[in-house]
Amino acid sequence: RTCPSPTPGGGLVVEERQATWEDLKRQSTERLGPNAVFGEGPVGATVAIVGEAPGEQEDRAGKPFVGRAGKLLNELLEEAGIDRSEVYVTNTVKVRPTAEKDGRTKNRPPRVGEVREGVEILLPELRAVGPDVLVLLGNTPSKALIDKSFAMKKDRGVLRESILDLPAIATYHPAYLLRLQGTPSYDEAREEAIGDLKAARDAAR
Numbered sequence: 001r002t003c004p005s006p007t008p009g010g011g012l013v014v015e016e017r018q019a020t021w022e023d024l025k026r027q028s029t030e031r032l033g034p035n036a037v038f039g040e041g042p043v044g045a046t047v048a049i050v051g052e053a054p055g056e057q058e059d060r061a062g063k064p065f066v067g068r069a070g071k072l073l074n075e076l077l078e079e080a081g082i083d084r085s086e087v088y089v090t091n092t093v094k095v096r097p098t099a100e101k102d103g104r105t106k107n108r109p110p111r112v113g114e115v116r117e118g119v120e121i122l123l124p125e126l127r128a129v130g131p132d133v134l135v136l137l138g139n140t141p142s143k144a145l146i147d148k149s150f151a152m153k154k155d156r157g158v159l160r161e162s163i164l165d166l167p168a169i170a171t172y173h174p175a176y177l178l179r180l181q182g183t184p185s186y187d188e189a190r191e192e193a194i195g196d197l198k199a200a201r202d203a204a205r
């Protein structure tokens, strides 16, 4: 099966892109250590979803979006008519960023340098997958892959050109939606996120 150009895969057959992807996954572990959580899903997926960084559950499982945010992401995808097994899911930063607080290990936002290093791995990873459209969850991947002036309030939900020369649509991070739960804003924000996922689905072949 060949990938019609112009795609980030450059028309390489899926088998070659798969081999490239496996190489990149190996390199990610060599560079970042055994706790690196690489992306998951089919090479050749038409939609690729990019989050921020692994959390505790992802660190433990070695897979992206398996914790509470991942469960909500699964619900949103289902409501948008997207089969998670058919999309590629990854993160901007591959190693869980942690901070010690009150004797406990907590998540923290990734630092600028961590995002920069993450993007160096993410770009070839996404090129190997070769999607038609990217879904960017939250500010971290949106600023890194669209523009650092990205602002969720005004820029979400519209197709924008990403630095990968691919259209990207940004939406709320599911962890943000979880924080809104129980507030009057939750239902509307959740519906907006589902609408954004549907727009991505429609933009894919």
Ligand code: URA
Binding pocket: 051, 052, 053, 054, 055, 058, 063, 064, 065, 066, 067, 069, 070, 091, 175
């Ligand atoms: N949040 C993310 O951004 N990525 C994950 O994999 C899990 C939670």
